Amino acid sequence: MSHDRTYDYVIVGGGTAGSVLADRLTEDPATTVCLIEGGPDDRDLEHVLRLRDWLGVLDGDLDLKYTTTEQPRGNSHILHSRARVLGGCSSHNTLISFRPFAEDLDDWVAAGAEGWDNATVQSYADRIKCNIVPVADKDRNTMVRDWVESAAKAAGVPVVEDFNALTSHGGGFSGGAGFLSIAYDPYTGYRSSASVAYLHPVMDVRDNLTVLLETWVDRVVLDGDRATGVEATDGDGTRVSVSARREVILCAGAVDTPRLLLLSGIGDTAHLREVGVEPRHDLPGVGENLLDHPESIIMWRTSRPVPQNTVMHSDAALFVRRDGSDPRPDLMFHIYQVPFDDNTKRLGYTSPPDGYAVCMTPNIPRSRSRGRLYLTSADPRDKPALDFRYFTDPDGYDERTIVDGLKLARRVAEAEPFRSWIEAEVAPGPGVRTDEELSEYGRRAAHTVYHPAGTCRMGAADDPMAVVDPRLRVRGLRGLRIADASVFPTLPTPNPMVTVLALGERAADLVREDHRREEAR
Numbered sequence: 001m002s003h004d005r006t007y008d009y010v011i012v013g014g015g016t017a018g019s020v021l022a023d024r025l026t027e028d029p030a031t032t033v034c035l036i037e038g039g040p041d042d043r044d045l046e047h048v049l050r051l052r053d054w055l056g057v058l059d060g061d062l063d064l065k066y067t068t069t070e071q072p073r074g075n076s077h078i079l080h081s082r083a084r085v086l087g088g089c090s091s092h093n094t095l096i097s098f099r100p101f102a103e104d105l106d107d108w109v110a111a112g113a114e115g116w117d118n119a120t121v122q123s124y125a126d127r128i129k130c131n132i133v134p135v136a137d138k139d140r141n142t143m144v145r146d147w148v149e150s151a152a153k154a155a156g157v158p159v160v161e162d163f164n165a166l167t168s169h170g171g172g173f174s175g176g177a178g179f180l181s182i183a184y185d186p187y188t189g190y191r192s193s194a195s196v197a198y199l200h201p202v203m204d205v206r207d208n209l210t211v212l213l214e215t216w217v218d219r220v221v222l223d224g225d226r227a228t229g230v231e232a233t234d235g236d237g238t239r240v241s242v243s244a245r246r247e248v249i250l251c252a253g254a255v256d257t258p259r260l261l262l263l264s265g266i267g268d269t270a271h272l273r274e275v276g277v278e279p280r281h282d283l284p285g286v287g288e289n290l291l292d293h294p295e296s297i298i299m300w301r302t303s304r305p306v307p308q309n310t311v312m313h314s315d316a317a318l319f320v321r322r323d324g325s326d327p328r329p330d331l332m333f334h335i336y337q338v339p340f341d342d343n344t345k346r347l348g349y350t351s352p353p354d355g356y357a358v359c360m361t362p363n364i365p366r367s368r369s370r371g372r373l374y375l376t377s378a379d380p381r382d383k384p385a386l387d388f389r390y391f392t393d394p395d396g397y398d399e400r401t402i403v404d405g406l407k408l409a410r411r412v413a414e415a416e417p418f419r420s421w422i423e424a425e426v427a428p429g430p431g432v433r434t435d436e437e438l439s440e441y442g443r444r445a446a447h448t449v450y451h452p453a454g455t456c457r458m459g460a461a462d463d464p465m466a467v468v469d470p471r472l473r474v475r476g477l478r479g480l481r482i483a484d485a486s487v488f489p490t491l492p493t494p495n496p497m498v499t500v501l502a503l504g505e506r507a508a509d510l511v512r513e514d515h516r517r518e519e520a521r
């Protein structure tokens, strides 16, 4: 049996950006929206809503579990978690919330993303409904407080109370150590994810918002050069067609949006023919420009139990600038107050017993390696290939950043008061010392900060490798827009979720403006 339904807008993906758009577009009772989400409702999933339990959601039944292709210079075993649940990745991530730097947005404008300048994007970030606050005092444990002090001392940077205050009101920062800002409710410990902040208050309240759950879209329907709807399969295996009077808006994320375009015949014609998909619209940029924030890890056994008060076991960060020619930091570290040991275990390292591990994970805020996502077959059930090409930038910048990070992490561990918490380094261990040894270990133990982006990048209307124009419209087609992390031309320096939320906020305005213009014609 097939259901036929028509709405003004069909949004594919009730994730981070999709939740924002569904809420904002249905503020007007005269506008109808169908939000199609591949996963379940999050409202009664305690383990999803309770932020502290996030590690338990990874690799479980709500995780789409993408893998990477062979990475000759990196780690071929990284599991790229992507959540299949209302709220998307904001329902299983750590909700670390950083505004982008002004220069990150200068980079976007320089890449052809006209209108995505700092003043504009920050004004949309001001509208974000998630409850973003620095880690509450009660959640700041003594070990992490000591770590912040030692990190600032060892790196020669200030202790920062509120990183976002510096980016929104203070002209940015080039270094700093401090507790993170997190989208959560400190009283309950619950997430303030995109679904919690934007969808829960309006679902079952607004007649003009229809949410289809457990419904997986596998094709955008084109009538000539116009997108008219989507085809999907619901949880019972029933085929569903949903039509859009005005637009189909793809918010399926940096992996699933390009995957869906390619399956719909929108992409590089030669590639589509190769895998047996009938080409409908040649757009060679679909799936290219795969970006990430790669990281590595160093782990210690602690001399005494790690205190248990925490928001989500990774409560603070350190930013450092090595290159004085750019005002932004170029090396970032998260601290993990638990063994974050998937990759170290695989390499044969024994993790400390429960409650006796602390890690630092140096990451590359502006990685120079660029990857590619492509289909492996025309079957929508087959996962796409993700070739991140980790550590392949010709100047070795990415590799050098990880080596510098591991060395600085050791200096932090040697500085009091954090030093008193350290019993021994367990991975890579004190025997791994030279740059060559640190590079080899650092790349083999590398992981992702889980920030894939850029695979449908925004660019000038005449840029042949751009997938969307600066108004997020798919180039050369009508009625089809993309609003999620896939449109990022480059990754912002820090964690990207706030930029995705701000993008969702601005996308709603662009959609409404374009509709008004159309009506006025």
Ligand SMILES: Cc1cc2nc3c(=O)[nH]c(=O)nc-3n(C[C@H](O)[C@H](O)[C@H](O)COP(=O)(O)OP(=O)(O)OC[C@H]3O[C@@H](n4cnc5c(N)ncnc54)[C@H](O)[C@@H]3O)c2cc1C
Pocket: 012, 013, 014, 015, 016, 017, 018, 036, 037, 038, 039, 058, 081, 082, 083, 084, 085, 086, 087, 088, 089, 090, 092, 093, 094, 095, 096, 097, 098, 215, 216, 217, 218, 251, 252, 253, 254, 256, 257, 260, 449, 450, 451, 452, 483, 484, 485, 486, 494, 495, 496, 497, 498, 500
């Ligand atoms: C484990 C983890 C930790 C992270 N931690 C942080 C952090 O602390 N801070 C930060 O800034 N960033 C973090 N990130 C990154 C951040 O969460 C993402 O960049 C951001 O949420 C992406 O938003 P999105 O809207 O592009 O996609 P998503 O939020 O992934 O939304 C996509 C949605 O579309 C649905 N979908 C996909 N395909 C289909 C389809 N074909 N049919 C129907 N539905 C579909 C999915 O189920 C999902 O709900 C983390 C990510 C992960 C995975």
